[in-house]
Amino acid sequence: MTKKQNLEELHKQIRACVKCKEAGYWIAEGAVVRGVHNAKVMTIGQAPGPTEAIVKRPFNAGSGKRLFAWLGEAGFVEETFRATQYMTSITKCYPGKGKGGGGDRVPSKEEQEFCRAWLDQEIALVNPKLIIPIGRLAISLFFDMTLPLEKIIGKQIERDGRIIIPLPHPSGASTWHQKEANRKLVKKAIRLIGKQRELLILP
Numbered sequence: 001m002t003k004k005q006n007l008e009e010l011h012k013q014i015r016a017c018v019k020c021k022e023a024g025y026w027i028a029e030g031a032v033v034r035g036v037h038n039a040k041v042m043t044i045g046q047a048p049g050p051t052e053a054i055v056k057r058p059f060n061a062g063s064g065k066r067l068f069a070w071l072g073e074a075g076f077v078e079e080t081f082r083a084t085q086y087m088t089s090i091t092k093c094y095p096g097k098g099k100g101g102g103g104d105r106v107p108s109k110e111e112q113e114f115c116r117a118w119l120d121q122e123i124a125l126v127n128p129k130l131i132i133p134i135g136r137l138a139i140s141l142f143f144d145m146t147l148p149l150e151k152i153i154g155k156q157i158e159r160d161g162r163i164i165i166p167l168p169h170p171s172g173a174s175t176w177h178q179k180e181a182n183r184k185l186v187k188k189a190i191r192l193i194g195k196q197r198e199l200l201i202l203p
């Protein structure tokens with residue numbers, strides 16, 4: 001099988017996965033993952049939200065607007081990025097609302113572990129050169145989260161031959177990226193991403 005066919009097969013398996021439901025968690029069945037086998041950039045979010053679960057498009061709603069505004073400053077065009085790169089998440093099924101009723105439920109450690117097997121396969125198969133973890137859960141895959149986000153955003157590291165540049169969660173509910181000092185850190189991260197876009201000669 002070609003790499004493209006292998007990825008299509010992996011996507012079929014991921015979209016059919018109900019492991020978390022079988023373990024007793026409420027999830028909206030039907031994982032949300034999009035991207036192509038030859039992507040050079042992979043974004044990793046926390047989990048899809050309610051509208052993403054319906055239209056099966058990562059970062060479809062308000063957070064997506066802000067994320068693509070940031071990526072736009074790094075030189076990416078949203079539709080081109082969506083068509084030529086890869087967008088996934090720590091857990092790939094919408095986990096429903098949290099107990100408080102406000103935001104979405106944060107996937108449990110067990111769900112994260114279940115879904116990690118898929119993420120590891122996606123990374124191994126797509127083999128991206130640049131990974132952009134978005135939000136604390138995804139950032140924790142690569143960075144020491146005993147450090148405050150202020151010490152992490154605006155930095156880049158290299159892991160297994162890939163560049164990792166984290167971004168904060170772009171949700172309107174998050175106040176972190178709205179603080180003036182933190183905005184500067186986001187700008188720094190965007191500049192680093194833009195530099196990688198140039199080095200990788202991406203559209």
Ligand code: SF4
Pocket residue numbers: 014015017018019020021027031091092093111114115118
């Ligand atoms: S979140 Fe991941 S592990 Fe859980 S059911 Fe969905 S695809 Fe499977």
